[in-house]
Every structure is written in C-alpha cells, then in structure tokens.
Amino acid sequence: MYFWPVAKIGTSIDEAVQWLHKDLVAIPTETVYGLAANALSESLVLKIFEVKKRPTFDPLIVHTSAIDRVYEYCTDFPEPLKHLAEALWPGPLTLLLNKKAIIPDITTSGLNKVGIRIPAHPLTLKLLHVLDFPLAAPSANPFGYISPTKADHVQHQLGSEIPYILDGGDCSIGIESTIVGMEGNEICIYRLGGASIQEIESIVGKVKVKVMKGSNPMAPGMLDVHYAPRKPLFVFKSIDDGLKKFGNRKITAILAQKPDVMPENIQSLWLSDDGDVKQMAQRLFHTLRMADQSDSDIILAQWVPQSGLGYAINDRLKRASTK
Ligand code: TXA
Ligand code: MG
Numbered sequence: 001m002y003f004w005p006v007a008k009i010g011t012s013i014d015e016a017v018q019w020l021h022k023d024l025v026a027i028p029t030e031t032v033y034g035l036a037a038n039a040l041s042e043s044l045v046l047k048i049f050e051v052k053k054r055p056t057f058d059p060l061i062v063h064t065s066a067i068d069r070v071y072e073y074c075t076d077f078p079e080p081l082k083h084l085a086e087a088l089w090p091g092p093l094t095l096l097l098n099k100k101a102i103i104p105d106i107t108t109s110g111l112n113k114v115g116i117r118i119p120a121h122p123l124t125l126k127l128l129h130v131l132d133f134p135l136a137a138p139s140a141n142p143f144g145y146i147s148p149t150k151a152d153h154v155q156h157q158l159g160s161e162i163p164y165i166l167d168g169g170d171c172s173i174g175i176e177s178t179i180v181g182m183e184g185n186e187i188c189i190y191r192l193g194g195a196s197i198q199e200i201e202s203i204v205g206k207v208k209v210k211v212m213k214g215s216n217p218m219a220p221g222m223l224d225v226h227y228a229p230r231k232p233l234f235v236f237k238s239i240d241d242g243l244k245k246f247g248n249r250k251i252t253a254i255l256a257q258k259p260d261v262m263p264e265n266i267q268s269l270w271l272s273d274d275g276d277v278k279q280m281a282q283r284l285f286h287t288l289r290m291a292d293q294s295d296s297d298i299i300l301a302q303w304v305p306q307s308g309l310g311y312a313i314n315d316r317l318k319r320a321s322t323k
Helices: 013-020 042-052 067-073 079-088 122-130 151-158 197-204 239-246 277-293 310-320
Strands: 008-010 025-027 034-038 061-063 093-098 113-117 164-166 178-183 186-191 233-236 251-257 267-272 298-302
Touching (some): 013 025, 013 122, 013 164, 034 061, 067 079, 067 113, 079 093, 079 197, 122 164, 151 164, 151 277, 233 239, 239 251, 251 277, 267 277, 277 310
Parallel strands (some): 025 164, 093 178, 251 267, 251 298
Antiparallel strands (some): 025 034, 093 113
C-alpha cells in the first residue's frame, strides 16, 4: 500500500527551528499562513518557488522579529517608513527598503528593494526571536490560488511537500499585508491589505495608491488574476443581479452579510453576521475555499462596503474573479 506523505501539524517552536535549518516550514501569521525558509539561503529560497510553482520573477517578503534588525538587511530606513513601522509593527504592513547584499537576489527576484515585515502572531514572533536568520515567506498556497488562513488549508494543498506546519489557529486578519514603499518623497501603497489606507494616512499623511496595474514591475505579484478559486467567480453589487445573468446554473452565493431571508434554490455563504468589515476580511479566503469545494458549478459574490478593509477585500474579489 502507498501512503501519500503529509506534513506534521504541531505547535512546537523547537521542531520548527530544527526543520528550518534544512527545509521549509509553514508558519502562522495574523494575515495568512506563510511558506517559510531561511531568507539568506539561496537553495532553500529556491525550494519555496518550486513548491509553490511560483515564477521566480515574483519576489518574497522577508519576516524578522525587531525593528533594529532591519538595519542588518537594509541600507537605509527612510523616516516616514520608519514612523509607519514603529506605529504598525508587529502587524500587517510590509515595507519596501533598499536591500543589503546579505539578502540573496533570488529572494527579491533581482530587485534592489526587499519587502520586509514583523508579523503579529505570538508563535511566529517567538520563532523569529529564536532563529539567527530571517524568514522569507510567501503565502502558503500554490501560485495563483486562494491564500490559506488555517493550518488545514496548507495541509490540503502543500502537505505532501513540506515536513512541518506550525499551527497557530485561524489567522486573525485574514488578508495579506499592505505593501508600502517610497518613490522620491512620495509614500506609495502597492498592495492593499490588512492595514487600511485610512490607518496608514492617519500616521504619515496622504499616500499614493498604485495597486491596480497588473503589469506594474514594482510588484509583480499584483497580477490581474490571483487569489482565485478553480470555479468561475463573478462579483455583483447584489446577488440578484448575478442571478438574472446566471440563474440557470448551479450556484454558490457569497453574500457580504447574513441575509434576513435566505435566497431560495441557491447555496448561500456569508462573510459577516452583522456587516462588520473586519469579520468579512477574516472569513474571506475560507469562504472562497468552501465555495470552491461545493457541488455548484459557479460562484457569485457580492462587493463589500468600501470602507476600512473593504477596499482590500474588493481588490481580492476583483483579482479572484473570472475575466
Ligand atoms: O501578509 C503577507 O504579506 C503574507 C504573510 C505570509 O506575510 N505574505 C504574502 O506573500 O502575501 P506573497 O508572496 O503571497 O505576496 C508578496 C508580494 C509579492 O507577490 C510582490 O507583489 C510583493 O509582495 N513584493 C515582495 N517583495 C517585493 C519587492 N522587493 N518589490 C516589490 N514587490 C514585492
Ligand atoms: Mg500570495
């Protein structure tokens, strides 16, 4: 009999440390689970790209444990970005900073800047404190698919490729970090994420949002199609609009909020119980996975309110949708 190998799922920092000296480990963060390796090891970083089937032109984020450590990996730390880091780290913010040679080119896909962040998950923070190297970690999903927010999501898709998943429970924020950098004196957001535009502007003033360009070379990961389920997904202002178009198909509907009256003849899922946008973000990727695993042949989703994390959620829905 042949047993397909699976990753061990556990909460041991020691075991994670041992594996990270020679292999990849999935780690929990407050945003999504990451597929982590020693960011300073070319061969291990290459393995991340192979396991994810990710093109090597799409750079990885480097995770560290303390602001002071940024100076080990970056040549400078512009004041406004340092200010943001002091306010929001540990947290869902990635900063693009000029890298030192210690960060291998493969980690940044040959770019001069490295994306760096301190994640706000207690287990992973502990792990990063113990390690004497930073961790490169993209989201722990096959390239282009929905990001994982539970250890089981990682096991389901990458379990046969990695030895260990550090189980930190459900991710509390549920969408990836906001990516911020500078062009001249201008502060730019390159990916909408767990730190909202308003939150960032309340700390450093007006910023420029430069996220919707699928061919933007600064952020190759911002491809037009990303975070996508295998089933076709279409997004509407209201599910009724979608039903007018696709009413003859077998549908799973993803509503922004639990409805007062259940729609008939369609399977309904919802992102929040009472309209809380943070809850919508936290449940988004799990709900997309459930819809993808259902027996329907098409997913209809509803745009969420454009406030707070709503912008980032709608960005993910847009990229996940069928073009
Ligand atoms: O919340 C997150 O950021 C999660 C957790 C695990 O930390 N990570 C994550 O990684 O979302 P990933 O690889 O799925 O998305 C990272 C994206 C890349 O696709 C790219 O767009 C951008 O970050 N990025 C990373 N380094 C960059 C760089 N040096 N220059 C421009 N963009 C960069
Ligand atoms: Mg990703």
